[in-house]
Amino acid sequence: MIKVENLSHSFFVGKKNNRQEVSVLKDINLEVGEGEIVTIVGRSGSGKSTLLNLMSGYIKSTKGDIFIADERVTDYKESIWADFRADHLGFIFQSFQLIPSMNAYQNIELPLVMKGVSEKERKQRVVEMLDKVGLNDYQNHYPSELSGGQQQRVSVARALIVQPPIILADEPTGSLDQETEGELLEFIQQLNRVENITFVIITHDEEVARVADRTIRLEDGRIAADWEVAVR
Ligand SMILES: Nc1ncnc2c1ncn2[C@@H]1O[C@H](COP(=O)(O)OP(=O)(O)OP(=O)(O)O)[C@@H](O)[C@H]1O
Numbered sequence: 001m002i003k004v005e006n007l008s009h010s011f012f013v014g015k016k017n018n019r020q021e022v023s024v025l026k027d028i029n030l031e032v033g034e035g036e037i038v039t040i041v042g043r044s045g046s047g048k049s050t051l052l053n054l055m056s057g058y059i060k061s062t063k064g065d066i067f068i069a070d071e072r073v074t075d076y077k078e079s080i081w082a083d084f085r086a087d088h089l090g091f092i093f094q095s096f097q098l099i100p101s102m103n104a105y106q107n108i109e110l111p112l113v114m115k116g117v118s119e120k121e122r123k124q125r126v127v128e129m130l131d132k133v134g135l136n137d138y139q140n141h142y143p144s145e146l147s148g149g150q151q152q153r154v155s156v157a158r159a160l161i162v163q164p165p166i167i168l169a170d171e172p173t174g175s176l177d178q179e180t181e182g183e184l185l186e187f188i189q190q191l192n193r194v195e196n197i198t199f200v201i202i203t204h205d206e207e208v209a210r211v212a213d214r215t216i217r218l219e220d221g222r223i224a225a226d227w228e229v230a231v232r
Contacts, residue, residue: 090159
């Protein structure tokens with residue numbers, strides 16, 4: 001589903017006459033199979049978010065290749081990436097990134113509006129999704145009127161509404177209490193089992209790593225370990 005080949009990435013920092021190259025990812029090779037849940041762990045600064053941003057096309061790699069769903073996306077221009085993301089990728093973030101001036105219903109509906117889906121179909125899909133994430137009673141609530149766990153459910157619903165085969169998540173449980181975290185992880189596992197959605201999840205949290213099929217550890221921009229989780 002995702003294949004990363006000999007991927008390296010550097011940032012350039014400092015002023016023009018004193019520019020320094022900071023090598024952040026070094027020769028990364030990995031594959032994520034269809035229907036896998038893979039977690040990426042590693043210390044702060046080891047390159048996890050950079051790797052996810054490269055897989056999402058938000059930054060361009062210095063070297064190497066990325067394939068997603070059999071397409072070589074490495075050199076896609078931003079306009080092509082935007083379409084590709086809309087069809088293939090859903091995103092979940094620690095900070096939810098909901099639009100504060102839109103209620104839960106409107107936040108979930110937004111990706112469909114952007115894709116040009118008709119109003120009738122939008123309504124049907126959003127209502128179904130509200131039901132799936134258990135937010136029927138909260139559809140008119142604005143993000144500030146929802147708990148952290150409810151906001152994260154809205155953000156998961158927004159990621160799922162376009163039925164992406166892959167979800168990329170950056171610390172999805174980072175702002176949640178233990179109970180809400182457990183609920184989200186259960187939901188992720190259910191989506192994975194029932195709908196065969198592939199998940200790549202960055203996390204610091206061992207509870208999250210426990211729901212994974214595989215865990216990849218980054219150290220100083222290199223893959224230090226890639227292991228299968230025995231039972232889940
Ligand atoms: N835009 C940028 N310009 C320069 N350096 C950057 C930029 N983005 C990230 N870095 C550097 O790249 C390294 C890896 O950062 P990254 O955010 O990928 O790490 P991370 O493993 O996700 O860390 P954390 O767990 O703290 O989120 C860090 O040293 C960071 O300072």
